[in-house]
Every structure is written in C-alpha cells, then in structure tokens.
Amino acid sequence: MNGVMNGVMNGVTEHSISTRSLTKTYRGAPALAGVDLDIGVGITGLLGPNGAGKTTFLRIVATALAPSSGSVRLMGLDPGSADARPEIRRRLGYVPQELGLYDNFTAFDFVDYVAILKEHTDRRARHDEVRRVLGEVDLGDVRRKKIRRLSGGMKRRVTLAQALLGDPRLLVLDEPTVGLDPEQRLRFRQVISRQAEDRCVVLSTHMTEDVEALCDRVIVLEQGAITFDGAPVALAGLAAGRVWIDDRPDPTAIVSWRTGDGRHRMVGDPPADAELLSPTVQDGYLVLSGLHDEVAA
Amino acid sequence: MTWHVDDAAARRYSAGTLDDIGCASVEAHLERCDRCRALVAGAATDVDLALLASVWADIDDELDGPRPGWIESMLHRIGVDEATARIVAATRRARWGYLVAVAASVALAVLAWHADDEPGLLVIFMIVAPIGPLIATAGSFSWADPVIGIIRATPYSALRILLLRTAAAVVPAVALTLLAVPWLLDDGWVAIGWLLPSLALVSCALALSSWIPLERAVVALLVVWVIGVVIAQQRIDAADVRTVADVADFTESAGTVLQVVSLVAIAVAAAIIVVRRTAYEYREV
Amino acid sequence: MGSRVDACSDAELIALVVDEHRDALAELYRRHAGWLLARLRHRCSDDGLVAEALQDTFTAVWRGAGSYRGSGEVAGWMWGIAIRRLIGLLRKRRPTPVDTTAMTVSRTDHVADDVADDVADDVMVSAEDAVLVGTEHGDLAGALRSLSPELRSVVQATVLDGLTTREAGQLLGIPAGTVKTRMMRARAELRGALA
Numbered sequence: 096m097n098g099v100m101n102g103v104m105n106g107v108t109e110h111s112i113s114t115r116s117l118t119k120t121y122r123g124a125p126a127l128a129g130v131d132l133d134i135g136v137g138i139t140g141l142l143g144p145n146g147a148g149k150t151t152f153l154r155i156v157a158t159a160l161a162p163s164s165g166s167v168r169l170m171g172l173d174p175g176s177a178d179a180r181p182e183i184r185r186r187l188g189y190v191p192q193e194l195g196l197y198d199n200f201t202a203f204d205f206v207d208y209v210a211i212l213k214e215h216t217d218r219r220a221r222h223d224e225v226r227r228v229l230g231e232v233d234l235g236d237v238r239r240k241k242i243r244r245l246s247g248g249m250k251r252r253v254t255l256a257q258a259l260l261g262d263p264r265l266l267v268l269d270e271p272t273v274g275l276d277p278e279q280r281l282r283f284r285q286v287i288s289r290q291a292e293d294r295c296v297v298l299s300t301h302m303t304e305d306v307e308a309l310c311d312r313v314i315v316l317e318q319g320a321i322t323f324d325g326a327p328v329a330l331a332g333l334a335a336g337r338v339w340i341d342d343r344p345d346p347t348a349i350v351s352w353r354t355g356d357g358r359h360r361m362v363g364d365p366p367a368d369a370e371l372l373s374p375t376v377q378d379g380y381l382v383l384s385g386l387h388d389e390v391a392a
Numbered sequence: 393m394t395w396h397v398d399d400a401a402a403r404r405y406s407a408g409t410l411d412d413i414g415c416a417s418v419e420a421h422l423e424r425c426d427r428c429r430a431l432v433a434g435a436a437t438d439v440d441l442a443l444l445a446s447v448w449a450d451i452d453d454e455l456d457g458p459r460p461g462w463i464e465s466m467l468h469r470i471g472v473d474e475a476t477a478r479i480v481a482a483t484r485r486a487r488w489g490y491l492v493a494v495a496a497s498v499a500l501a502v503l504a505w506h507a508d509d510e511p512g513l514l515v516i517f518m519i520v521a522p523i524g525p526l527i528a529t530a531g532s533f534s535w536a537d538p539v540i541g542i543i544r545a546t547p548y549s550a551l552r553i554l555l556l557r558t559a560a561a562v563v564p565a566v567a568l569t570l571l572a573v574p575w576l577l578d579d580g581w582v583a584i585g586w587l588l589p590s591l592a593l594v595s596c597a598l599a600l601s602s603w604i605p606l607e608r609a610v611v612a613l614l615v616v617w618v619i620g621v622v623i624a625q626q627r628i629d630a631a632d633v634r635t636v637a638d639v640a641d642f643t644e645s646a647g648t649v650l651q652v653v654s655l656v657a658i659a660v661a662a663a664i665i666v667v668r669r670t671a672y673e674y675r676e677v
Numbered sequence: 678m679g680s681r682v683d684a685c686s687d688a689e690l691i692a693l694v695v696d697e698h699r700d701a702l703a704e705l706y707r708r709h710a711g712w713l714l715a716r717l718r719h720r721c722s723d724d725g726l727v728a729e730a731l732q733d734t735f736t737a738v739w740r741g742a743g744s745y746r747g748s749g750e751v752a753g754w755m756w757g758i759a760i761r762r763l764i765g766l767l768r769k770r771r772p773t774p775v776d777t778t779a780m781t782v783s784r785t786d787h788v789a790d791d792v793a794d795d796v797a798d799d800v801m802v803s804a805e806d807a808v809l810v811g812t813e814h815g816d817l818a819g820a821l822r823s824l825s826p827e828l829r830s831v832v833q834a835t836v837l838d839g840l841t842t843r844e845a846g847q848l849l850g851i852p853a854g855t856v857k858t859r860m861m862r863a864r865a866e867l868r869g870a871l872a
Contacts, residue, residue, distance in 0.1 A: 121677075159544035161674045177670060181547035191541030197482075204458040208482060211475045212546040212553075218474065222453050238456060239697070257542060267545075406715050412826070413818045415719060416833055420817055422712050423753045426687075433711025444710050447728050451706070451735045455699065 109171045110135045111265050111295030112156055116165035119151050119319075126151040128319035129165065138291045140310035140327075141299040142380060148319040149299040150192055150269055156297060157189035157267040170264055183265075185214065188258030192269040194250055198243035202234055202253050205242060209257040228256040232286055248279040255286065266290060268298035272305055284309050303377035307331075313376070315383060323383055327376050334374035334382045339365040349385040397421060397428040399435075406435040479553055480560040519621050521569055522590035523614065528565040529558050529594050530610040544675065551665070551672040554598065554606075562594055585647050592654035593617065595661035602664065602671040687751035694742040702739055709752060710735070713759050720838075720848060721763055726770070730763040737762065753839070760838050764847045806836055806864065820867055828863040831856055 112134040119127040127148045141149045154160035155167060158174045170186060172179035197205060206225045215221035229238050232252040242250060251274065258266060268287075272280045280302075287296060287309060300306060306313050306327055313330055315323035323330055340360050344351045348363035362378050363385075365371065397405070397418055404410040405418050422429050436444070460468065460481070467477035537543075544550060566587070573584065593613050600609035665672075682690065682704040693701035710731060717727045737758050745754055821829050834845035835856070842860070846853040 154541075157545045158674065159541060161676050174674065177673070180674060184545055184547040187545055189542060189545035193538060193541060195538035195541050197539060201458070203456050207458060208478060209542060209546065211478050212543060212548040214475075214547055216474070218457075219453065222457055226456065239699075254542070408718065412829060412833075413821045416821055416829075416837055417817050419716055419719075420837055422716070423750055423756060426708065426752075429708065429712045429752065432715055433708075436711055436715075440711075440714065443724070443728060444714060447710070447732050448703070448706055450732050451702075451739075452699075454732070454736055455702075455739055 109168070111170055112297065113168040114165065117152075117155065117162055117167060118164045119148075119155065119160070120163045125319050127155075127162075130319070130321060132314070132321070132324075134295060134297060134312075136291075136293060136295050137311040138287065138296045138298070138309050140306040140313045141297065141316060142301075142303065142306060142313055143299075143316035144384075146318075147316040149316055151319075152316065153189075153267050153269045153297065153299055154191075156265075157187060157191075158183055159189065159191070185261065186264040188260065188263035188266045190254050190258045190268045190271050192273075194247075194254065196242050196250055196253060199241060201239050201241055202229060202245065202249075202256075203238040205253060206257050206260065210260050213260050215261070224260060228259040231259055231289075232256045233282070247274050248276065251275060251279075251283075255283070259290065264294050266294060266296040268296070270299055270301065272300060272302060280305070303375065303380055307376045315380065317384070330379040330383070331374045331376045332379065333386075334362060334378035336371060337365060337382060338362050338372045338374045338378050339369035340372055341369065350381055395421070396425065397431055399431070402428070402431045402435045406432055406437075406440070475548065476556060479556045482557075518586060521586035522593055523617065524569055525562045525565045525590040526593040526597060526610055526613060526617075528561040529597050530607050549673060551669050554601070554672060558594065558598060566590065585651065588651050588654035588658070592657040592661070595658050595665075599661035599664040599668075602668040688745075688747060691738075691742050691745050691751060694739060702735065705738065705751075705755075706735055709755055713755065716756065717759060717763055720760065721767065726763065726766050730759060730766055733762045733766075734759040757839055760840065760848070761844065764840075764844055768847055806860075824863055824866060828859050828866070831859040832863050835860060 110133040112132065114130055114132045117127055117130040117132075118125065130148075130152065141152065143149050151160065155162050156169065158169070158180060161175070167174055169183045172183050174180050174183055197208075200208070203225060206229060207221065210221045210225055215224060226235065226238070229235050232255050234249060234252050234256060237245065237249065242253065245253070251271065255268075255271065258268070266287075271287075272283055275283060284305070287298070290296060298305075298309075310327055312325065313323070313327050314321055315330070323333075338361070340354070340358050342358055344353075344359040345361050345363070345366070348361035350363070351359050351361040354360050360372065362374075362381050401410060401414060401418060405415060410418065418428075418432070422432065460477075464477045464481040467480060468474070472480075543553065569586070569590075597606065597609045597613050600612065604612075682693070682698075682700050685693065685701070685704070687705070687708070690701045690705050694705070713734065714727065714731055717730055718724070721727055721730075734755065738755065741758075745751065821832065824832060830849055831845060834840050834848055835842065838845075838848075840848065842856045843853045846856045849856070
C-alpha cells in the first residue's frame with residue numbers, strides 16, 4: 096500500500112508514461128520490440144504505418160492490455176499491481192480505435208453508463224459531470240438523441256466525451272480523427288488543445304497535419320521500434336533541402352504529386368538548381384521511411 | 393369574466409395569509425386566467441423563486457438521465473446498488489443474443505411437452521436444454537463487444553461485470569427452461585437433470601474465457617457437448633433402447649454420472665476463475 | 678427559438694412537449710409552476726413534499742403529454758396531476774386515517790356513513806354541485822361563506838380541486854364516507870340558502 100501512495104505522490108513530478116524494454120509478442124511475432132520511452136505533460140503524437148505497433152502501445156498505456164515483458168509505469172504506478180491498477184484507471188481516459196458504442200442508448204445514457212463504471216456513484220454529481228463533458232465536445236444539444244441517429248463525427252465525439260470524464264491526468268486516443276471531415280478535425284483539435292494544458296495526451300494518427308497542428312512531440316514507430324522521437328519541426332527538418340517543385344515530375348524522387356496549379360512537388364534528392372520548398376512533417380516522415388527502406392535494403 | 397385577482401390578494405395568497413374564502417375564489421379563477429396566474433407567480437418571494445429554480449434543475453436532470461426500465465427499478469427496490477443494477481439492465485439493452493437464447497428455451501419447453509409421446513424427443517430435450525443457458529452466456533458479454541475497449545480502461549472490476557451480465561442472461565434462460573418441468577415430472581429426473589450440466593457448461597465457458605475470447609470458449613464447449621452426445625448415442629444404440637421406459641432406465645445410470653461430472657466441472661471452473669481473476673482484469677490478449 | 682415558445686398557447690406547448698421539445702416544457706414551467714406551488718402549499722405545509730410533487734407533476738407532463746385530451750384548460754389538467762401526486766406522496770407518509778370523530782357525530786350521520794360506504798366512494802362531483810357552489814356563476818365566496826369550516830374544506834377538495842371522494846378523504850385525513858356525508862350536508866345547506 097505504501098508503494099501505491101509513493102507512486103501517487105511522485106506522479107506529479109514523474110513522467111506520466113515510462114516504459115523500459117516494453118515488449119509485446121503475439122504468437123511469436125513482435126508487435127512491440129523493446130520500447131523505451133518517457134512521456135510527460137503535453138501532446139505527444141504517434142506516427143507510423145498500420146501494424147507498426149501504435150495501437151498495441153496505446154492499449155498497453157490504457158491498461159487494456161498487459162505487456163509480454165518489460166516495465167510500464169503510468170503516473171508513477173505499475174499497472175501490473177492489482178492495487179495500483181484501479182488507481183491508474185481512475186485518472187485515465189481512453190478512446191479506442193474501434194468506434195465502440197451502443198446504438199440504442201442516447202448520448203447521455205452512454206456517457207452516464209461509462210461514468211458509473213468510472214465509479215461516479217453520486218447520481219446528481221455524475222449527471223452534472225456527464226453534461227459537462229458532453230458540453231466540452233459540443234454535444235450538449237443532442238444529449239437525448241439516440242446514438243444510432245447521430246452522424247459519424249458526433250459518434251466520435253461521444254467516445255471522446257466519455258474519455259474526458261473525471262478530468263483524467265492521462266488521455267489516450269487511438270486514431271481519434273479517422274472519418275472526420277476537415278471542419279470536424281479542426282474542432283477536435285481545439286478540444287484537445289484545451290485539454291492538454293496540464294495533462295499528458297498521447298494520440299496516434301495517420302494524418303501528419305494533426306501532428307503538425309497539435310503535437311509538442313512526435314514519435315514514429317515502425318515494426319514495433321522507435322525510428323524518430325523529437326519535435327515535429329525536427330521531423331520536418333529531416334527533409335530540409337530535399338523538397339522541391341518543378342513543372343515536370345522527376346523519376347528519381349521518393350515521391351511526387353501534382354499540385355493545384357499544375358506543377359509537381361517532389362521529395363528526394365533534388366537536382367542542383369531545383370526550386371526548394373520548406374519541408375512539412377509529412378515530407379520528413381516520407382524521408383524517414385525512405386531512409387529506412389534504404390537501410391533495410 | 394370581469395373579476396380578476398388584485399395585487400394585494402395575489403400577494404396575500406402567495407404568502408399564505410389570505411382567508412379560506414378568498415383563497416377558494418383565487419384558485420377557481422386561476423384555472424381560467426393566465427394574466428392572474430402571472431400575477432400570482434410575480435408575487436413570489438426570493439426564497440420561492442430559489443425553490444422553483446431548484447425544482448426545475450431537478451426536473452431537467454431527471455429528463456436527461458436514462459429512464460430506469462422495469463428490471464432496474466425492481467433491482468433498486470430490493471436494495472441493489474445503482475452500478476450493479478445498471479450493468480444488469482444494460483445487458484438486455486445492449487445484447488440481442490440473449491433474446492435468441494430465451495426464445496430457444498421457450499421452444500424447448502413446448503418441445504418437451506410433446507416429449508411424452510416420443511422417447512426420441514425426450515432425448516433431444518436432454519441434449520438441447522443445457523445449451524440454452526450456454527448460448528445466453530455468449531450473448532451476454534462478448535470480448536468482441538464494441539464497448540469492451542472502453543470498459544477495460546475503467547476501474548470497475550471486469551470480472552464482476554462478466555459475472556453480472558452472465559447471470560442476467562443465464563437466470564432468465566434457466567427460468568424459462570424450468571417452465572418445461574411440470575410436463576416432464578413423470579419422466580423422472582430428466583425434468584431437472586439438465587440444470588447442473590447447463591451450469592457446468594456456463595461456468596466452464598467463463599473459466600475458459602480467462603484464456604480465450606468468450607465466444608470461442610462457448611463454441612469449444614458446444615463441440616465438447618456434441619461429442620459427448622454422440623458417444624452417449626452410441627451407448628444408447630448398443631444398449632438397444634426402444635421404449636420410454638428403456639430410455640428412463642438407461643438415462644438413470646448415465647444420468648448420475650452426468651450429474652457428478654457436472655458438479656466437479658462447476659467446482660473446477662470456479663477454482664480457475666478465482667485463481668486467474670487477474671487475467672480478467674488485465675488481459676493478455 | 679425562445680420567442681417562438683413565448684407566443685404559443687398552452688395547448689400548443691403541450692403538443693410541442695409530445696414532440697419532446699424541452700424548451701416547451703420550460704415555458705410551461707415558467708407559466709404554471711408559480712401558482713401550482715402556491716396552491717399546493719395551501720394543501721400541505723411540508724415544502725419538501727410540495728417540491729417533490731411539483732417535480733413529479735412536470736415529469737409526468739413530459740411523459741404523459743399525449744393524454745391531454747384538449748378539453749378544458751391546460752391549467753386545470755395540470756392541477757389535476759399535481760394534486761393527485763401530492764395525495765400519493767401524502768399517502769406514503771401516513772396510513773389511511775381512521776375517523777375518531779365518528780363517535781361524536783349524530784346518529785343520522787352514522788347511518789349515512791354506512792350507506793355511503795356501500796356506494797362506490799370514488800365518485801366525483803357533478804356539474805350540479807359546481808353550479809350549487811357557485812363556481813360557474815361567480816358567487817363562490819358567497820356560497821362558501823355560508824358553510825362551516827369542515828364542510829367548506831370538503832367542498833373545496835371535491836368541487837374546486839376536482840378530487841373524488843376517496844382522494845378528498847386522503848387529502849383531508851378523513852374517511853371517504855365522512856366526505857360523502859359532509860358533501861350531502863353542504864349541498865343541503867347551500868340549497869336551503871338559495872331558497
């Protein structure tokens with residue numbers, strides 16, 4: 096019990112997430128291969144292709160999955176300990192990748208149900224909390240609507256609302272912007288920015304624009320290992336001097352695409368007199384994957 | 393209507409200092425005149441206004457919240473805490489598989505009623521009856537449940553949720569199958585002999601689900617049960633059973649074995665669940 | 678949206694409530710909760726019970742708005758719900774009252790009690806009674822002034838509040854039979870006063 100209390104006390108100064116040699120294997124195949132990480136307050140993005148281990152990592156951080164080996168500390172506590180686990184879960188909010196909802200519940204009923212599972216026992220206080228989180232995601236007006244009648248974007252916001260219950264110190268979001276249109280993504284980013292003031296937010300995404308707009312730090316995972324860990328500008332910086340624009344596509348470029356005004360934007364090794372552009376995070380990510388393909392080959 | 397409530401009367405009425413007869417006049421009038429209703433409302437004190445505001449907040453809150461269905465209300469009345477009641481009630485709302493199992497059990501009761509004429513039907517009843525509750529289990533709480541991801545990250549005990557929802561599905565399934573009992577009383581122990589095997593199947597499914605997803609555990613046990621039935625069928629053929637009386641004789645000896653095995657299975661399953669309870673709370677897979 | 682509900686009649690608001698418009702219910706509350714509170718307070722001195730009855734009234738209106746038949750004022754319909762909720766809550770608090778004053782009433786009342794009990798005691802007042810009491814013609818005050826307090830309270834409960842004899846008994850804390858006999862006496866006295 097003492098250990099738990101110490102962990103709680105230290106949670107303020109220690110990192111929110113600390114892993115050492117974190118490994119997870121499914122039938123011999125490693126989903127995570129010895130990950131060492133310390134993540135603290137702020138917004139951290141996880142980038143990587145499908146199967147890179149992002150979902151596995153986030154499930155472990157959300158205590159929805161036990162690691163195969165290695166150590167995990169969340170807010171200073173060990174989720175493997177039966178005493179500490181509920182303590183961690185009380186301070187945690189999780190949005191899984193799959194849109195998990197009961198269609199015949201109303202938005203309010205669903206979030207209220209999760210609130211009960213999060214041990215909000217006083218009914219009136221719990222209802223106030225449910226209204227608060229639904230308000231945070233702008234669903235206050237539709238709280239009595241059945242979930243099956245809500246749009247896809249609204250359903251996503253319901254799952255986000257339940258994660259915000261109880262003002263968690265640690266927010267874990269797995270591909271939260273999938274299926275959202277640009278306006279909804281913008282609104283989502285606003286909600287998350289508001290949350291990140293003094294808590295640890297970890298989110299995974301395919302969209303580099305999310306990382307660019309939101310994250311203080313980005314970690315790139317590939318085949319269960321970290322290939323980059325730093326600020327988004329540093330990731331973009333990997334492509335410094337390697338992004339150019341021309342009237343015709345260059346076959347030696349890693350990737351090229353046609354821009355709106357008919358010219359071609361390319362990432363790779365530019366010719367000497369090329370018209371260079373300042374790189375985006377996506378460019379840096381492409382260069383990084385390209386580099387790794389070279390190393391692997 | 394020319395008579396209306398005057399300011400003074402409205403104030404005295406609101407304050408409770410108006411005489412009986414005056415009150416009666418005011419009240420009869422209020423039912424018909426919205427202007428005077430507003431007048432009386434306007435004469436309310438700050439304390440009254442605060443009370444009205446707090447009542448409205450309560451109304452607003454009550455309308456927001458889920459309306460407890462009859463199951464939840466009944467559970468509340470017998471003193472069950474809100475979380476337990478809600479979890480049990482949510483089983484019905486969230487999983488349709490339970491309804492399928494209940495329907496199957498009812499069909500079984502009807503089938504059993506005809507079993508008097510056909511010894512074969514009786515055997516079929518014995519084969520199928522224990523499966524109803526097992527299927528209800530799969531319908532109650534699935535690791536493929538879309539909300540499972542969220543549920544796993546909450547502090548509430550996952551094992552407790554599993555047990556509650558299984559009970560919520562299995563108890564009605566068993567109760568409905570029990571409806572068949574009055575029609576089977578002449579057939580001896582068959583009337584109740586399916587109960588322990590069905591509980592054994594359910595508890596083994598729960599125990600297995602500490603390693604594999606619950607639906608797979610249910611399927612695995614169905615397979616085991618079918619194999620057992622096939623073996624029993626071969627023994628029946630070997631024993632050359634013809635009439636209902638023969639069936640009764642045969643099943644009596646086989647039946648005791650079945651009951652004992654079921655009891656042992658229940659005990660072992662319970663032990664596994666207790667020993668491996670962490671596996672339910674912190675999943676390996 | 679706010680100005681729209683302002684302009685609606687009570688009946689229109691009820692129709693909106695049937696369609697689950699919360700702001701229509703809020704407008705009904707704004708118009709009616711005040712006088713309902715005052716009138717309930719005149720029947721019961723326990724503010725906690727009154728508040729609970731008021732809350733139950735509006736949630737009942739929300740859920741049962743479809744049962745308003747459109748006849749008579751919405752206000753009267755709502756009062757019917759409110760007073761019955763209050764009686765229901767009062768009944769939970771105290772058991773059915775036994776009338777100890779039965780000992781002291783005259784023999785004729787006693788006989789009348791027995792007769793009254795045999796007849797269905799859940800009867801509501803007739804239109805004739807309403808006329809007699811003067812609610813239709815406006816001389817309510819005059820009619821009531823001529824009655825003794827115990828008869829007056831019975832008349833108020835049955836004619837004004839629209840309760841059945843059983844409900845009136847529950848509200849006033851007297852047996853339904855006594856309500857019936859007192860109504861009979863009140864009717865007799867009022868008819869006598871008219872003559």
